[in-house]
Amino acid sequence: MAEEVVLLDFWPSPFGMRSRIALAEKGIKYEHKEEDLRNKSALLLQMNPVHKKIPVLIHNGKPVCESLIQVQYIDEVWHDKAPLLPSDPYQKATARFWADYVDKKIRSFSFSFFIYELGGRVWKTKGEEQATAKKELIETLKLLEKELGDKPYFGGESLGYVDVAFIPFYSWFYALEKCGNFSIEAECPKLIAWAKRCMQKESVAKSLPDQQKVYDFILEMKKHFGNE
């Protein structure tokens, strides 16, 4: 049976990037549909009526919502190639814990929320608020760096679930650094080394937008929402 896979997406979304990477890792052919979040398509509203958000993975007409659920679904359905989750239940639990940690911490600190919810603390706020947000972000990144340890990837020898969950946010690092006036590499060199290692993989390189492009996008948004 011919598999029909569609991804409703928005190019700067780290959540969309997760699914792009997973699909690429598995070599799945799919139709990529770019959404205009100020003018959401009828298809998006139909496929994700509860949250009305991207990404939405549509497999043979049936929608899967939430990026990490999509990654797990892709990993299960196309299980014969490039496994992302380990088979051992305890290692799987550890991977799920860290992916959940990324979601809880990174998103709430800085990577926000897109267009309508734009207002990540690092660039919107000034002064003390920004200093606090920066400090918390660095602490979070350092903890992740510690978890990585000496492994080439969070998944061990190959790209895994946590790598896929976290690497998309790397495309936002430059924008964060410029807006927050700090260097992530200076604070977390091993993490940046990990990120560059991931970027050498084709599935990651073609799924992440250029960092300058992301920065320009943020500046546009800031202007549009009168942040400057």
Next chain:
Amino acid sequence: MAVVKLFGAWLSPYVFRVIWALKLKGIPYEYIEEDLSNKSPLLLQYNPIHKKVPVLVHDGKPVCESTVILRYVDEIWPQNPLLPADPYDRAVALFWIKFADDKSPIIAKLYRTEDEEQQAVVKEWLEMLEAMEEHVLIGGKKFCGGDEINMVDIAFCMIAHWLGVIEDAAGLKVFEPHKFPRVSSWIQNFKSVPIIKYNLPNTDKIVAYLKRRKEMLLTSKSN
């Protein structure tokens, strides 16, 4: 035989999620009650990142975060499965579990917020109830899991038992049963399942605790 330990707190819905899962699968475990105002060194050692309960320790190895624990338990002990076998159905179940997980910490705040902030919390509660009524329980299902409870039912446990106590402590009614007939039936059904029925925290005790906590928070705010 591998030893299973569960670190918990008597009133936490997240802890009860794990208790129910272990009991549904017939897994014996040792329960360790934590005083959340004075956490044990062992808890902090097992959960250094979040420092929270529940923590499941299996064979000396800790698993943290209730949903991660539930999935782990379901995989290690496959009897009485808590998730559908089909990958697509499982993805849908996980979507609703995440939905409940995202809402739960917000809605808990009802008793200790006021004015605009409280109104925002009320809105979240109503969204959760509407989602359950219009999406999760569609088709007049007895449980979210169909004829038997599954992880989705367990994830929505706050509505079944903690909603009432939080409303009491807040002095505010959010849930109007006649507006949510499917949810009302589900609550009755869920709480009739023996493992749930005989494993629920005392509501009077929770209300008293929340009211005390609310007082403490208001006192410290005005100081």
